[in-house]
Amino acid sequence: xLIDRLMPGYDAVRAEHRIVPGDVATxxxxxxxxxxxxxxxxxxxxxxxxxxxxxxxxxxxxIARREHREPPPPESMRLAxxxxxxxxxxxxxxxxxxxxxxxxxxxxxxxxxxxxxxxxRPLAPFIGLVMRSQLRVIEAETTGR
Numbered sequence: 001x002l003i004d005r006l007m008p009g010y011d012a013v014r015a016e017h018r019i020v021p022g023d024v025a026t027x028x029x030x031x032x033x034x035x036x037x038x039x040x041x042x043x044x045x046x047x048x049x050x051x052x053x054x055x056x057x058x059x060x061x062x063i064a065r066r067e068h069r070e071p072p073p074p075e076s077m078r079l080a081x082x083x084x085x086x087x088x089x090x091x092x093x094x095x096x097x098x099x100x101x102x103x104x105x106x107x108x109x110x111x112x113x114x115x116x117x118x119x120x121r122p123l124a125p126f127i128g129l130v131m132r133s134q135l136r137v138i139e140a141e142t143t144g145r
Contacts, residue, residue: 003086010104017100018135022142024089027097030141032080039133
C-alpha cells in the first residue's frame with residue numbers, strides 16, 4: 001500500500017474497519033466520491049468533538065492574547081480531491097467489501113513525539129469515532145442512502 005511506502009515507521013496508528021455491501025470497484029468509487037463533510041453533518045458526536053476542539057483553540061488564543069480566526073468551513077471534502085488519507089478495500093465474500101481507514105503519525109523528534117503522544121492517547125478513541133463516521137458515509141454512498 002502507498003501508506004507503507006510513504007510512512008513505513010510511525011509513532012501512533014489508528015485503524016477502523018467496516019464491511020460495506022458491494023464489490024471492491026463499486027465501494028472504491030463510492031469512497032472517492034463520498035463527501036466526508038456528511039460525517040460532521042450527520043453525527044452529533046462528531047460535531048461535539050469538533051466544537052470542543054474549537055473551544056480549546058479559542059482558549060489557547062485567549063491565554064496567548066492573540067486573535068482567534070475561525071477558518072471558513074469547506075464546502076465539501078472528497079477523497080478524490082485529496083491525497084493524505086489511507087483507505088483500503090478488500091473483497092469480503094460475495095458482494096461485500098471490507099473497507100479500512102488507517103491514520104498514522106510520525107513526529108520529527110523526541111520532544112515533538114512526547115508532546116503529540118500526550119494529545120494522542122486521550123483523543124485516539126474520539127479520532128476513531130470520526131473515522132467510523134467516515135466509513136458510514138462510504139457505506140451510505142455505496143448503497144445510495
